Amino acid sequence: xxxxKLGIFSFTCCEGCTVVxxxxxxxxxxxxxxxxxxxxxxxxxxxxxxxxxxxxxxxGAISTASEKKKLLEIRKKAKKIIAIGxxxxxxxxxxxxxxxxxxxxxxxxxxxxxxxxxxTIEPLKKYVKVDILLNGCPVxxxxxxxxxxxx
Amino acid sequence: xxxxxxxISLKNISKIEGxxxxxxAVKNNEAVSVKLKISENKRFYRDAVKGMGYxxxxxxxxxxxxxxxxxxxSCVCExxxxxxxxxxxxxxxxxxxxxxxxxxxxDHGMHLYFFCxxxxxxxxxxxxxxxxxxxxxxxxxxxxxxxxMLCNAVGGRAVHPPFANVGGFNELPSKxxxxxALKELKEARQYxxxxxxxxxxxxxxxxxxxxFVALCGKGFSYxxxxxxxxxxKVIEEEDYREHLEKVIIPYSNASAFEFEFKEFMVGxxxxxxxxxxxxxxxxxxxxxxxxxxxxxxxxxxxxLAQAISVVNAIDKSVKMLESMDFKKEKIPEAKLGKANVGxxxxxxxxxxxxxxxxxxxKGIVNRSEVIIPTSQNVIHLExxxxxxxxxxxxxxxxxxxxxxxxxxxxxxxxxxxxCATHFLKINWK
Numbered sequence: 001x002x003x004x005k006l007g008i009f010s011f012t013c014c015e016g017c018t019v020v021x022x023x024x025x026x027x028x029x030x031x032x033x034x035x036x037x038x039x040x041x042x043x044x045x046x047x048x049x050x051x052x053x054x055x056x057x058x059x060g061a062i063s064t065a066s067e068k069k070k071l072l073e074i075r076k077k078a079k080k081i082i083a084i085g086x087x088x089x090x091x092x093x094x095x096x097x098x099x100x101x102x103x104x105x106x107x108x109x110x111x112x113x114x115x116x117x118x119x120t121i122e123p124l125k126k127y128v129k130v131d132i133l134l135n136g137c138p139v140x141x142x143x144x145x146x147x148x149x150x151x
Numbered sequence: 152x153x154x155x156x157x158x159i160s161l162k163n164i165s166k167i168e169g170x171x172x173x174x175x176a177v178k179n180n181e182a183v184s185v186k187l188k189i190s191e192n193k194r195f196y197r198d199a200v201k202g203m204g205y206x207x208x209x210x211x212x213x214x215x216x217x218x219x220x221x222x223x224x225s226c227v228c229e230x231x232x233x234x235x236x237x238x239x240x241x242x243x244x245x246x247x248x249x250x251x252x253x254x255x256x257x258d259h260g261m262h263l264y265f266f267c268x269x270x271x272x273x274x275x276x277x278x279x280x281x282x283x284x285x286x287x288x289x290x291x292x293x294x295x296x297x298x299x300m301l302c303n304a305v306g307g308r309a310v311h312p313p314f315a316n317v318g319g320f321n322e323l324p325s326k327x328x329x330x331x332a333l334k335e336l337k338e339a340r341q342y343x344x345x346x347x348x349x350x351x352x353x354x355x356x357x358x359x360x361x362x363f364v365a366l367c368g369k370g371f372s373y374x375x376x377x378x379x380x381x382x383x384k385v386i387e388e389e390d391y392r393e394h395l396e397k398v399i400i401p402y403s404n405a406s407a408f409e410f411e412f413k414e415f416m417v418g419x420x421x422x423x424x425x426x427x428x429x430x431x432x433x434x435x436x437x438x439x440x441x442x443x444x445x446x447x448x449x450x451x452x453x454x455l456a457q458a459i460s461v462v463n464a465i466d467k468s469v470k471m472l473e474s475m476d477f478k479k480e481k482i483p484e485a486k487l488g489k490a491n492v493g494x495x496x497x498x499x500x501x502x503x504x505x506x507x508x509x510x511x512x513k514g515i516v517n518r519s520e521v522i523i524p525t526s527q528n529v530i531h532l533e534x535x536x537x538x539x540x541x542x543x544x545x546x547x548x549x550x551x552x553x554x555x556x557x558x559x560x561x562x563x564x565x566x567x568x569x570c571a572t573h574f575l576k577i578n579w580k
Contacts, residue, residue, distance in 0.1 A: 012192035015169060015569045016217020016310040022261055023309055026296035029288060038278055044265055045276035046165040046558075063192050093214050094192075096199045104198055115193055138217060138310040 004151065005053040007040035009074060011060030011067045012094045012121060016138040017085035018043055018059055024145055032148070053078050055151050059139075061087040061094040063121045075128040082147060083130045086137040088123060093137070095121035155179045159540075159554055164561060166266040166276075168218055169568025173561065175540055182540040185533045187561075189571050197519045205231050205485065205514045206317050212506070213311055215521065216570045218261065220311045221254040221302065222499035223506070225374065230508040231317050233389075234493025235485035242480060243319035244374065249471055250305045250315060251373040251497070252464040256298025256343075257309060258500040259419070259457040259464075262565050263350060264291035267454055270559050271352060290342035294461065297332070297339035301468055304328035318482040333472050336465050343461045347441055350458040357539050357560060358449045361531065363421035364410055366498045371422070371429040371463060373498040379425045380410070381446065388496040391505060395522065398530065407529040408522060414530040417502025418565065419456040420447065430459075431466040438462060450535060451563050487514050499524055501567050523570040532564050 010018055022043065025032065040048040050070070056078035062068050075081060087094040097108060098120045124130050134143050159175040170190040176183050196215050200208050209227035213220040225247050232239060239247075265277050268291070274280060280288060299309050304324040306312025314322045324332075361381070366388070368376025378386040386394060396409045409415070424446035427435075435442060438459050444452060495506045502524030509518030539560055543553050 010170070012194065013569075014214050014217040014220070016214075016220060019217045019261070019310050022265065023257070023295070023299050026292045026299060029292055030285070033278055038276075041276075041278075042163060042165045042170075043168070044166065044278060047275060048163070048165065060192075063194075067192070093199075093211070094194045097195045100195075100198065101202075104201070108195060108198055111193070117193075121194075137214070138308075 003035060003037040004055065005039050005051075006036040006151070007050065007053045007056045007074070007078065008038070008043075009040060009056060009058045009070075010042065011058065011071070011088070012063040013060035013085065013087040015043075015059065017088075020138045020141050020144060021057070021084075024141060024148070028145070028148070050074060050077055055080050055082060057082045057084055058124060059085050059088050061091045061121050061123055062127060063094070063117050065116065065118060068118070068127055071124060071127055080131040081124065081128065082132040082134065083124045084134045084139040084144060086135055089125075089133045089135040091121060091123040095123075097121065157550065159550065159557065161554060161558065164558060166269070167562060167566055167568065168216075169566075169571060171566070171568045171571070173536075173557065175536065175557065177540070177544065180544055182537045182544065185536040185540070187529060187533055189568060197521065200516050200519050203516050205235055205508070205510050205516060208508060208516050208519070209315075209317060210311070212519070212521065215523075216567060217310050218258050219254065219499050219501065219567060219570065221250045221306055221315065222497060222504055224312060224315045225251060226495040226497045226499070226504045226506045227508065228315065228317050229374070229495030229497065230493040230506040231495075231510075232493065233495065234491045234508050234510045235317075235487075235514060236491075237318050237483050237485050239319050239483065240480055242475075242477065245471060245475060246305055246320050246324075247315070248372060248374055249468055250302065250312060252468040253298050253301030253305060253309070255373070255464040255500055256461055257295055257302060258298075259461050260291070260295035260298055262500075262562075263346070263454060263457055263461075264295065266562055267350070270562065271349065290345065293335075294339045294343045294346070297335040297465065300328075300332040300335045304332040316482070318485075319480065323477040323479065329472055333469060336469050340462065340465050340469075343458070343465055344437055347438060347455070347458045347462065350454045351441060351444075352451060352454070355451045355556070355559060356449050357451060357535065359535055359538065361448050362410060362413060362415040363424045363446075364415050364417050364503060364527070365421040365425045366496055366503055367422075367426040367429070369429060371426060371431070371467065378496065378503065380415070381424060389494045391496055391503075392494070392507065392520075392522075395527075400529070406526065408527045409530060410527070414534055415527065416531045417524050417527050418453055419460050419500075420450070420453040421502060422498060423456040423459065430463045431470065433466045434459070434463040450560065453563050453565065457565070485514060488512055490517075492518065501525060501565050502527060523567070525566045525568070525571045528564055528566065532561070532566070536560065
């Protein structure tokens, strides 16, 4: 059987959800390695590509124009997008500055501009269709394990 | 031979924690500048925590980083407790130590087996090993899982542990989880021990006179002790900040730190160089051959130090779990009524971590400062890289090989860029 192409991507977040995935590998490393061809997984390999893939697992919220561009590119290439964790699903807590009080917003305004961040930090679904949402901070390991079985 | 002028640009450096790039400029066959660039996905945690109640601060600030979240959590709790005059029990202190030991096993495990092991065997990724290495991978996964189970038992979860809290632990480890974690830890010990030799690499070496800095405690504690330096200083936790000088790095929009106006290094290598006599007796006995290496000023020995620290964390957590009988306790209450400041200093997997929390009379957070290990190591890393590249240039090593070795040295420092995005600061011109 041909391996399914899987990409793991990380946007603005603490990367805790990828760490949960890496902990999941403790018991599923050989199984996943047999079933999937990891086309992108920056924590585990260089030579990462955003080519055609069956599944894209994405953690993190979108905070910059370059992240938005990359997300749109992934959407074009991936048959299914799986958003993992609260930042990817809801934006929070990486999007916390969206809701700062006006005086704190003013204080950080210059930094936001200098970092070339977008006006607001948003979840994936703001920009693209997301096929599966696995919420939680971090993503629940049992739910992620179940979702992996179904891919 | 190289032409005299070129640039080495490493984009999206892989097999480290978080996003980063590095630019190296070579002129007349000599490296003239090395710039580690931190990406722009800052999340404004320090601003967000202002106005929160003191109890909410730790779990919020722990979201700075997924992989070292138990370390951030414990450090902020310590800072809040000192600001609010809360004294935690001996049992809570032991649980916090156990949580950090679990974090050490799984975080060093991830770095050593998933990020560094491919370099040693000349493959790109842990996913690229052929069947002959299945056993080795199996052993690595076993050690990582032992750390994961210890974190699950004590913290309720490996990432953002829900049991840990200001004043103590919301829940105690169940007997069943402790039994399972103990079994896994004992089985993993021999594997962790066997791995030490793998990380005692002979093909890479980079020696540099260095001032190492670490919190040094009895029994190799990751929570309590005094800060020691290889230059001979002994500093109390609350005075640590006075010795650190903030340096703005314009090209990465980041601030880094010097210790008494000079670069320095924190992390597993610093801890072993300064405190190896406090390792568990069983660890010292079984690792004696490798412990002779320390104190060492070879940066690549940071990996060796991590491999030894994994064995020590297993030995210490097994000893603690076997001797403890956890009893339900009341979590001590804070004394409100006075504005105050508290400092927490602990040893995170990548080195000394500092959190300062200021509270008003009602216990509302009004100040926060975080100094993470990577921001303390970054100046040392960049200066090392200049010398490291020049040594390779003088030997006529190819640009491709230099790029590969540069990545290996970056990985030896084990930087955490998820944490580092937090220390982004703008240099206003």
